Amino acid sequence: MTLFSTTGVRRWLKGMMLKHMHRMITCREFEEFVLRYLEGELSDRQRSVFEWHLRLCRECREYLAAYKRTLEITTAVMAPPNAPVLDEVPEDLIKAILEARKH
Numbered sequence: 001m002t003l004f005s006t007t008g009v010r011r012w013l014k015g016m017m018l019k020h021m022h023r024m025i026t027c028r029e030f031e032e033f034v035l036r037y038l039e040g041e042l043s044d045r046q047r048s049v050f051e052w053h054l055r056l057c058r059e060c061r062e063y064l065a066a067y068k069r070t071l072e073i074t075t076a077v078m079a080p081p082n083a084p085v086l087d088e089v090p091e092d093l094i095k096a097i098l099e100a101r102k103h
Contacts, residue, residue, distance in 0.1 A: 030053050058073055073093070
């Protein structure tokens with residue numbers, strides 16, 4: 001049995017790399033910039049640092065993909081009543097959200 005798991009070692013190495021790389025952001029800082037990134041509100045330098053973090057961090061790539069998907073679903077659900085619903089949004093999810101909006 002090893003003292004550290006492979007995942008733990010990778011996470012530690014990534015943390016050290018992000019912490020000590022010049023002008024790199026942490027995963028927590030990454031989360032703070034996601035919406036501004038998607039809305040095109042970051043400066044060129046901020047966008048560059050954000051995208052560099054994306055290249056290095058699988059977890060943040062997955063987080064960004066989930067965040068984008070959440071925005072797509074929210075937009076579809078909050079659309080005007082006569083707007084078409086995306087085929088890929090599960091019907092039970094739509095019903096649950098509409099029911100929750102009543103309360």
